[in-house]
Amino acid sequence: MKAEIIAVGTELLMGYIVNTNTAVVSQKLLDMGIGVYYQQVVGDNEERLVEALKLADSRSDLIILTGGIGPTRDDITKFVVAKYYQTELIQDERQWEKIQSYFASQNRQLSETDYFQALTFSDGTSFFNEVGLACGSALHLEINNKSKVVITLPGPPFEMEHMFDHYARDYINAIFHPNSVIESLYLNFFGLGEAQIAIQLDDLITSQSKPTIAIYAKPKLVTVRLTANAYLAQQAQALNQELANIIINRLSSAFLGYGQNYTIEEDVVQLLIQHKKTLSLAESVTGGLVLESLTDIEGVSKVLKGGFVTYTNQAKIDLLKISPQLIEDNSVVSPQVAQAMAEACIKICGTDFALGLTGVAGPDTLEGHPVGQVFIALAQKNSETQVIELNIPNKPRHVIRYQSKNEALNLIRELLKK
Template sequence: MKAEIIAVGTELLMGQIVNTNAQYISRGLADIGVGVYYQTVVGDNVDRIKETLAVAKSRADLIICTGGLGPTQDDLTKDVLAEVLGRKLVIHQPSYDYMENLFRTRGITMVESNIRQAYMLEGTDPLPNDTGLAVGNAVTQDGTHYILLPGPPKEMKPMFDTYVISWLTDRMGSVQPLFSTMMKFAGIGESFLEHALIDLIQAQTDPTIAPYAKEGEVALRLTTRAASKEQATEKLWPLEREIRTRLGDHVYASEDITLELEVLRLLTAANKTLSVAESCTGGQLSDLLTAVPGGSHSFAGGVICYTNRVKNKVLGVPMEQLEGPDAPGAVSEETARLLAENVRKLADADYALSLTGVAGPAESEGKPVGLVYVGIAERDAETEVVTLNLSGNRETIKLRASKTALYHLWKKIKI
């Protein structure tokens, strides 16, 4: 079954509302084995909605529309689909009775615009709205399934979960659901990952491999069809095992979690703590760590040592090391080492990370933009310093430096 999701609403095209419904519906359909091939957004315009429905019918056998079921004149979805399918709009009596009772109880007059929400296409299956007023619709005509859902997520989600999934599964027969595993990588770029796995990607059939990338992390989604989760695991594991054999030093999780969460999990499991000293990242690393609920069990705290004065006064880096014609400077291996060692002692932590470098937009101390030193200190062990040469704008460099620092700590503490 090929599905297309059509989100109706000019406010979506204007950027006033983010279309989270499509993501939610896509995930739900994948769980029952339905692939979403297209997602479309169209404004509140009769002709354009008609055109969008015609295009969708030519390439999908399941069309799910969200939005346009409300009480106002620009809520057009039901009216347009009724015209396209040659069906009348009729009152769904249970929805009307509920609405009438609700308005009467609240002492409010129910006007015609409110009643619009109780209309449905004649001869179709109603989808009750347990959290709102607009009734949904489901119908199969000429081999195409049509589903109408309200736009507000608080109404759409329960209607989809409670009524749409069962309506679809009754019509799908023996189609097997999709199961996925997400593999998360750090310390590796998307292009290098693809190069290392290119033969697997080119030969994929079932399971399939889909790469995803964002700053500082890369992910692979491995997907297969199976009758059960256990059967899916049997099919997915050989592929995951091969990927781990090739890139095990970069695979930090087999679930969709962040690197900072995994690092804090490992620290907590080992009853260890971490502190940080940040210069060029200006608190970016601390922000990542404190965004994890419960992170205080392992994250002791940090110092934003943005100026040489703070590096000297708070973390004890000698001024002669920071400044002067023959000094290594704030952006140096020597300074990264001292920052890490001293912030670890200051917080009495088991580990410490330091970051000092040039985030841009201009060079500093005669050193290029993107040069960053990461210090990694550990109680009763020799401190390591990693040199990074990063690209991108200021914000990109700060985030990449923070993620790379976490990656090197992860390598040190992983079990």
């Protein structure tokens, strides 16, 4: 089957709002084993929306429209879909009651168009909006003995995702996968690029049937998604795990762990908890990014004791008591300063480990050092401090900072994995 997504909204075309909905829906459909073949973005214009719908109708079995179902006169998605497929719009009483209650609680008067949000297809299925006011709606059509599904979802990303997860997913599965379940398993790897992993898995990818293999990449952080369908969830899970074992065996040194949203931060925190070790940070080039990313992990307070963001030379001197002469002799971007930052941090915070990061994120060079040169030090009690140098050329600031953060955390990860 072929799926297509139509994002509706003139603000998307003008660039005022980034079209994240299409990416989210595409990923969710892929997780269900449904491929998105086409994507369209169209403004709040009836003629152009009809053209987009006509094109999608000619080539796709599943059409999902996001946006254009709100309370203003340019919210025309449901009206255009209803007219195109020759169905009526009726009021969803449950959604209308919620709209009225909301306006009453806010001491606001309903406008003549607020009822738009409660409209749904008369011969379709309504999706109640628990987190917003505009209900979604779905049509299931049989054309030439073949199913076609058209779904309208809200534009606000949080509402859209909630409605997809709670209603649209089950609706789609019931129609297109009546006798099977789909399960996905996510494997996470660090230190290898997407191309390197693809090469090592090439024979599995070229011969894939069930499960299917998909690879997603960030800088030096790669997720491999396995998706299988079977009559029972346990069967699909077993198929995924069988292939996962083969992949992990091949890439064991880079394997982080399982999970769609698993991160190197989570891996490091769990390892620190397991080994009963503590960590502190002294950051310059990353500006607190490592600390921030770690504090997103539940339970990190057991192992993260604190740290310093010493973005200037003077902050390093005042807060970490780094010798001004050391900085002058070696430059602030140097292995010596990174080591001094880590060793001062471990002493001040009294932790088992401390990281020190200094470098050049750009856009300009610093004291003759090129953009992308970074030094990371890992200090540990009663052991020699380890220092590594990164060179990340021709990358924007956020990529240099992100990759430096991951490399710093990987130093601890590799040490604790031994």
